[in-house]
Amino acid sequence: MAAGPMTSPVRYDPLDEATLADPYPQLADLREQTPVAWHEAMECWLLTRYEDCLRVLRDHETFARDPRRVGVQVPHAHLSVQVLDPPQQAGVRSLFMTALHAQDLDALQRSVGQTIHERLRQCAGQPVAEAMRDLAQPVALAAIAGLLGITPPPLAEWVQTSDAIMRSMDAGLNPELIEPSRRARGQLSDLVSSWFTATGRPSGLLGHVRSHAPHCGPEQAAYIRHTARVMFQGGYSTLTAALGNVLHTLAHHPEIGPALRQHRDLVRTAVDELVRFDGPVQGTTRLATGDVTIGDVHVRRGEKVTVLFAAANRDPHTFEAPDRLVLDRTPNRHLGYGWGTHACLGTVMAQRVLTVLVDALLDTQIWPRPAGDATRRPTATMRTFARLPLSLHP
Ligand code: HEM
Known part of the structure; x- marks a missing residue:
């Protein structure tokens, strides 16, 4: 048995x-x-087998998301659904879940569909479209703002703020990212506070949250505000990344177009397979709350364990032909949206937006084609593009 990080x-x-x-x-x-595997620079255990990843995500008693459970302090502003563990997490998670299910997602889907069609028309008018700027970012912002029931901030300004925050997820690898992200987080907090103090009739998911938690104490109110921030910023950046990754995969697999046109009923499973194949969230971290054995390795209390979704989703012991896109893969228990108590709160919304995108491409007969060098952002946690030049013509 291996004995710890040495x-x-x-x-x-x-x-x-x-x-x-x-x-x-x-x-x-x-x-x-x-x-x-122990990773020296990241100071964590990397898990790449599906079964090990699933076990860690399921067992929140042994593997904490909340660092305070192993004696590590967390800034108060970071305490949201994403950091709290059960039982503290339960109230805020179920409040947001209920609010999500109370939304008219069909209407939202139609409105996102209109945005996608408009953007595709504009992209078709250019020889080469920059698909992140011209399609993924505006569509993701419209979708999240529509879901939350808020007025979207100006796109260009928002893109900068969101980028600085997203890059800070890798602050463990590059401490220079901490300061710009601190400033961006301040701007975002001000924006979020404005939603909670706005007068008038609140609508959307946040309207539901505000009207169902009017008398909660200051601690719970803070968790709710911080969770609204995560929904907005995390939801936007992940959805943007997912839209880009899907467009890129479709551009490099032109055979998918005719296959889906012939079997439109496969769009739903195809959209899930596209997230398994090249999803935006590469991994997540937990902390061992006690000494525990994973595989043949002894992990000690307080050590970090990084679940690599990207590796688990290509594990040949779980997925037949894992490096192939199988449009009707069923079941498809991939971990692209996480699993367990911290599983993605926006899954339903994300699946709908990706479905509308693929449907719109099929309806308009605009299929993305590579039109220059795409550049990935140098971010480890989020797999996304800095530039994605595509030809988007019928
Ligand atoms: C295709 C797009 C998306 C993917 C692949 C995705 C993936 C994920 C993953 C893997 C996690 C779990 C991380 C962990 O275990 O630490 C997560 C959490 C989360 N996601 Fe998403 N996400 C997407 C879109 C969205 C959207 C659109 C929203 C909001 C509307 C959203 C809101 C959240 C929230 C609030 C959490 C934290 C949940 C918790 O910790 O309890 N996500 N997402």
């Missing part, structure tokens, strides 16, 4: 150019050679 160091740099371009061969090597 053993089995690995050479895996998620920000290396080749890894950013295609992380899957390296993740497959890790899974085969050191499925539970």
